[in-house]
Amino acid sequence: MTQLKLCGIRSKQDYDLVSQYSEVDYIGFIFAESKRQVKPEIVKQWINEDSPASHVGIFVNPSIEEVLETIDFAPIDIIQLHGNESTSFLHELKSKTNIEIWKALPHTPETIGKMDNYVDTVDGFVIDTKVQGQWGGTGIRFDWDAIPTYVRYSQRMNIKCLIAGGINPSNVEECLSYKPIGIDLSSGIETNENKDREKMNGLIERMNQYEHSIS
Numbered sequence: 778m779t780q781l782k783l784c785g786i787r788s789k790q791d792y793d794l795v796s797q798y799s800e801v802d803y804i805g806f807i808f809a810e811s812k813r814q815v816k817p818e819i820v821k822q823w824i825n826e827d828s829p830a831s832h833v834g835i836f837v838n839p840s841i842e843e844v845l846e847t848i849d850f851a852p853i854d855i856i857q858l859h860g861n862e863s864t865s866f867l868h869e870l871k872s873k874t875n876i877e878i879w880k881a882l883p884h885t886p887e888t889i890g891k892m893d894n895y896v897d898t899v900d901g902f903v904i905d906t907k908v909q910g911q912w913g914g915t916g917i918r919f920d921w922d923a924i925p926t927y928v929r930y931s932q933r934m935n936i937k938c939l940i941a942g943g944i945n946p947s948n949v950e951e952c953l954s955y956k957p958i959g960i961d962l963s964s965g966i967e968t969n970e971n972k973d974r975e976k977m978n979g980l981i982e983r984m985n986q987y988e989h990s991i992s
């Protein structure tokens with residue numbers, strides 16, 4: 778089954794809702810400046826450490842100290858970097874944390890070249906839509922005809938790659954038809970800034986329907 782990451786958890790209620798679905802592989806928290814920003818000491822109170830899902834912390838151009846302080850508080854399994862972080866920063870971060878690091882990159886004609894720069898340093902990629910002045914969580918999709926290129930690259934390099942940006946219950950089957958390794962959603966499962974049970978049910982139902990239709 779396609780890997781599933783749900784991101785931008787803002788409350789215990791959001792966390793408990795998304796944790797109910799066995800299909801969820803990753804649960805993400807935004808520690809960067811955003812309407813979805815959460816504090817590590819609060820996140821620590823929400824996380825169930827026995828959860829089968831991995832917990833992902835999202836940062837944008839953080840300092841090493843900021844990441845270390847955050848993961849000291851909150852039991853985070855994966856660091857996702859959504860800014861302009863350099864490979865030397867990533868090396869240093871890896872040596873100081875020794876946990877999985879994913880690099881988020883905006884989809885552009887140059888993205889594969891950028892992945893080449895990072896591939897030996899990171900454990901995974903997230904490809905998101907490029908939106909001027911925003912780092913992520915935009916609810917806007919990119920041209921999904923590009924997905925197979927990212928899939929081929931990540932299979933060749935044996936590295937994880939999730940597709941993000943504007944995926945929602947209404948278009949998830951179309952997205953899955955491009956055969957991504959994993960998908961990452963935030964806005965698409967929200968209503969009035971909360972994760973929405975109906976949208977979650979719709980998402981999982983359609984993902985399961987798609988999987989059955991190809992099996």
Ligand SMILES: O=C(O)c1ccccc1N[C@@H]1O[C@H](COP(=O)(O)O)[C@@H](O)[C@H]1O
Nearest residue numbers: 811913914915916941942943962963964
């Ligand atoms: O969601 C945010 O507020 C956010 C802020 C800063 C960096 C990344 C952010 N979210 C990431 O965006 C995609 C999901 O986007 P969408 O809302 O589904 O279009 C995902 O990678 C989040 O980690």
